[in-house]
Amino acid sequence: MALEWTESPAGIDWEELSALYKIALGDKPAAELAIVFANSRYCCFVRAHGRIVGAGRALADGLDTSYLCDIAVMPEYQGTGLGKHIVARLVALSHGHKKILLYAVPGKEPFYRRFGFKRMATAMALFDNEPLARERGFLADEPP
Structure with missing residues (x-):
C-alpha cells in the first residue's frame, strides 16, 4: 500500500479530516480541527490514493511535555500497522521531552x-x- 506522509497542515481538507474523526473518534468539526492542528507543534497526516486515512498531532513545549492526541485511522486501515507508525512518528518527533503523555x-x-x-x-x-x-x-x- 503506497502511503503519502506529511507533517504539515498546509493543504489539508479539514472537512475530509473531520469525516475521518467522525468515523474513528467522534465528532470533531472541521473549523475546530484547523485551529487545533495549527496550534500543535507536531502533526502527522497519512494519505492513500489521495484520501486522508490517518492522522495525529502532539501539543508540545519543546522541552518538558509533549501530549499526543487525536490519533485516528480509517477503519479499513486499522490493523495494518498504520496507527502504530503514526504513534511512533509522533513519539520520535517528541524525543527529548521529559515526558510524553496521552489519554487513550x-x-x-x-x-x-x-x-x-x-x-x-x-x-x-x-x-x-x-x-x-x-x-x-x-x-x-x-x-x-
Missing part, C-alpha cells in the same frame, strides 16, 4: 503499552461535557 480511548490502552506508555496514578481532567466523557469511559468514579 477506553479499551485501547494495550495498544499504547506497546510503546512503553504506563498508566498514571494521578492523571486528572476537566471536561466541558462531563456526562459525555463519563459515558465514553474517560472518567473513573471518584473514591468515597
